[in-house]
Amino acid sequence: MNRKWKSHIEVALIYLFIAFMFVVIAYPLLWTISMSLNPGTSLYSASIIPEKWTLEHYKWLFTSPDSNYLLWYKNSLFVAAANAALSVLFTALIAYAFSRYKFIGRKTGLYLFLVLQMFPSLMAMVALYILLNMLHLLDSLWGLILIYVGGQIPFNAWLVKGYFDTIPRELDEAARIDGAGHFGVFFRIMLPLAKPILAVVALFNFMAPFTDFLLPSIVLRDPEKFTLAVGLFNFISDRFANNFTRFAAGSILIAAPIAIVFLFLQRYLISGLTAGGTKG
Amino acid sequence: MSEASARHRPAVAMVLSLLFAGLGQLYNRRYIKGIVFIVIEAAFLITFYNFLNIGLWGLVTLGEIPMLDHSIFLLIQGLVSVIIIAFAVALHIANIIDARNDARRRQRGEPAPSLIESCRNAWDRGFPYIFVTPGLVMLLFIVVLPLLFMVSLAFTDYNLYHSPPRHLLNWVGFENFKNLVSIPIWKSTFFSVLSWTIVWTVVATTMQIALGLFLALLVNDPRIKFKRFIRTVLILPWAVPAFVTILVFAAMFNDKFGAINREVLSLFGLSIPWMTDPFWTKVALILIQTWLGFPFVFALFTGVLQSISRDWYEAADIDGATRWQKFKSITLPHVLYATAPLLIMQYAGNFNNFNIIYLFNDGGPAVRGQNAGGTDILISWVYDLTFTTNNYNMAAAISLIIGLIVSGFAIYQFRRTRSFKEEGNI
Numbered sequence: 034m035n036r037k038w039k040s041h042i043e044v045a046l047i048y049l050f051i052a053f054m055f056v057v058i059a060y061p062l063l064w065t066i067s068m069s070l071n072p073g074t075s076l077y078s079a080s081i082i083p084e085k086w087t088l089e090h091y092k093w094l095f096t097s098p099d100s101n102y103l104l105w106y107k108n109s110l111f112v113a114a115a116n117a118a119l120s121v122l123f124t125a126l127i128a129y130a131f132s133r134y135k136f137i138g139r140k141t142g143l144y145l146f147l148v149l150q151m152f153p154s155l156m157a158m159v160a161l162y163i164l165l166n167m168l169h170l171l172d173s174l175w176g177l178i179l180i181y182v183g184g185q186i187p188f189n190a191w192l193v194k195g196y197f198d199t200i201p202r203e204l205d206e207a208a209r210i211d212g213a214g215h216f217g218v219f220f221r222i223m224l225p226l227a228k229p230i231l232a233v234v235a236l237f238n239f240m241a242p243f244t245d246f247l248l249p250s251i252v253l254r255d256p257e258k259f260t261l262a263v264g265l266f267n268f269i270s271d272r273f274a275n276n277f278t279r280f281a282a283g284s285i286l287i288a289a290p291i292a293i294v295f296l297f298l299q300r301y302l303i304s305g306l307t308a309g310g311t312k313g
Numbered sequence: 314m315s316e317a318s319a320r321h322r323p324a325v326a327m328v329l330s331l332l333f334a335g336l337g338q339l340y341n342r343r344y345i346k347g348i349v350f351i352v353i354e355a356a357f358l359i360t361f362y363n364f365l366n367i368g369l370w371g372l373v374t375l376g377e378i379p380m381l382d383h384s385i386f387l388l389i390q391g392l393v394s395v396i397i398i399a400f401a402v403a404l405h406i407a408n409i410i411d412a413r414n415d416a417r418r419r420q421r422g423e424p425a426p427s428l429i430e431s432c433r434n435a436w437d438r439g440f441p442y443i444f445v446t447p448g449l450v451m452l453l454f455i456v457v458l459p460l461l462f463m464v465s466l467a468f469t470d471y472n473l474y475h476s477p478p479r480h481l482l483n484w485v486g487f488e489n490f491k492n493l494v495s496i497p498i499w500k501s502t503f504f505s506v507l508s509w510t511i512v513w514t515v516v517a518t519t520m521q522i523a524l525g526l527f528l529a530l531l532v533n534d535p536r537i538k539f540k541r542f543i544r545t546v547l548i549l550p551w552a553v554p555a556f557v558t559i560l561v562f563a564a565m566f567n568d569k570f571g572a573i574n575r576e577v578l579s580l581f582g583l584s585i586p587w588m589t590d591p592f593w594t595k596v597a598l599i600l601i602q603t604w605l606g607f608p609f610v611f612a613l614f615t616g617v618l619q620s621i622s623r624d625w626y627e628a629a630d631i632d633g634a635t636r637w638q639k640f641k642s643i644t645l646p647h648v649l650y651a652t653a654p655l656l657i658m659q660y661a662g663n664f665n666n667f668n669i670i671y672l673f674n675d676g677g678p679a680v681r682g683q684n685a686g687g688t689d690i691l692i693s694w695v696y697d698l699t700f701t702t703n704n705y706n707m708a709a710a711i712s713l714i715i716g717l718i719v720s721g722f723a724i725y726q727f728r729r730t731r732s733f734k735e736e737g738n739i
């Protein structure tokens with residue numbers, strides 16, 4: 034009896050702690066939602082339970098002639114889609130070569146990837162800015178995509194290579210005996226079998242442009258070329274308290290779809306990370 | 314073995330190929346190959362000669378006439394030249410080795426492979442290079458070149474008062490590093506920023522790992538129900554884009570009209586200067602990073618915990634082990650062993666966690682007697698030096714120091730890495 038009670042108390046304490054975490058997690062999120070439903074634009078008069086609920090900020094984002102929100106959404110989607118597709122292509126090619134072939138510079142290359150993924154791209158911002166300027170790609174979405182695709186290679190090539198290593202070599206040898214060439218093995222054996230990790234890479238690179246504000250804020254100048262993160266940041270960076278409710282509304286419209294996709298795919302994400310990462 | 318082939322000398326082929334690509338191949342009587350190589354080298358020289366010439370001159374001198382020579386462009390051209398030359402040298406060496414191999418084959422009297430055969434050989438052996446090249450070129454120009462540029466800047470005098478095209482830059486050796494630790498304002502700023510960076514990295518990362526581990530253990534308890542639902546909610550902070558949550562927190566922690574002071578702490582009659590007192594800003598930053606960072610660790614550990622075999626625990630139960638003993642000797646080693654590289658990456662990530670510092674309070678509040686904000690970490694200080702005060706040379710020097718510290722993390726990763734032992738098999 035005593036033991037049973039002890040167990041009950043333990044379980045109750047665990048639930049209590051989890052409930053506490055729920056509150057800590059939910060509070061800022063719910064607060065943002067209620068901010069976006071507050072009338073007026075100032076943070077001071079807003080409260081977590083507004084006196085009058087309103088959708089005016091959402092309406093403003095979509096219908097006001099001053100609002101570039103839809104344009105930003107389109108830019109972000111374009112950058113995200115291009116980034117995801119190109120990143121998967123380049124990364125898979127590199128990872129395949131590193132996983133299956135012996136060639137001069139293979140080891141050096143692996144070391145290079147490992148070191149480079151630790152260096153924040155911020156350190157190279159000045160140079161990137163000058164380079165893009167020289168190539169006339171400043172203030173252009175393609176310039177942004179170029180940097181994203183190049184910058185993700187060290188980390189993701191490593192991840193995908195780790196996954197390719199787990200695919201048995203007997204499979205590609207069998208395919209070779211059946212007459213498949215280098216490309217045949219790559220397209221018919223490796224790519225289909227590596228779908229989970231490629232999905233992870235695609236997802237990472239699809240989400241990155243939605244959440245990154247630093248690089249686009251340096252590369253992009255014209256408000257019509259902004260991505261969502263830069264545009265939203267500018268809502269509040271100028272006059273902090275003034276546009277917060279509008280910022281909240283705009284943020285929710287990005288965060289909600291990303292969070293939903295993310296929660297659906299998190300299982301893949303974890304297994305991909307541990308497979309590539311711990312082997313890595 | 315015919316006499317002609319016995320007199321064939323690999324050394325001659327190598328020297329000829331060293332002089333100009335393709336000559337050795339001609340000596341080996343591989344005429345088509347030789348001509349192709351000669352054409353490639355000639356084309357390379359004709360195309361790049363001027364570019365490389367100016368590039369190397371620029372790299373050494375950084376320009377000679379102000380207003381006409383732009384030191385920064387010259388520096389970049391110089392670095393690009395170095396990369397191109399490195400490639401050319403590698404190809405040239407490959408050409409010499411090729412000449413030697415062909416010459417040896419000929420010396421042994423083996424017949425030269427037919428054109429189709431040699432094409433197929435080149436295709437098979439060159440294949441990995443074809444796969445790697447597009448990505449590698451991007452990597453070189455988008456990641457490596459900018460890093461080299463940054464390293465170079467650390468040894469110049471590039472700042473607001475010394476900027477092209479009005480002025481030429483000069484190489485100054487280790488001057489910037491000396492200034493960093495000897496000029497009082499730089500010295501005091503550098504050491505206070507460095508120490509906060511270390512405290513921040515260690516405390517914030519350890520907190521997020523500890524909370525993640527603790528929650529993973531709790532939810533993994535067999536007596537707990539609704540596991541899927543609980544896990545989904547606990548992962549939410551990871552799912553919401555960080556820049557949104559950080560900006561939301563920045564508003565919530567606002568001294569005057571933030572929700573934390575107005576709605577939560579007012580219940581206890583408290584009001585904390587979150588944004589104006591460096592100490593409280595640091596506390597807030599660590600709390601927020603814990604909120605942001607624990608779900609990743611939680612998800613990771615949950616995956617590993619489920620993979621630990623039940624046998625271990627049953628054996629421990631038979632031996633009468635306490636819960637703490639089981640945790641210490643079974644769970645913890647398993648979990649840490651499986652995830653160590655990713656955890657190290659968490660530390661490295663927080664060490665350079667620019668977003669949270671910049672978005673929360675822009676490194677502020679300002680502090681007397683130093684030229685960085687009270688919560689600036691190295692990387693956000695670099696950002697300020699670059700984009701606000703245009704102290705490019707100092708920013709680059711500090712970046713280089715960040716790079717050295719980060720390499721420490723990288724070396725640890727190397728030693729753990731097993732995949733170097735597996736070699737490609739083709």
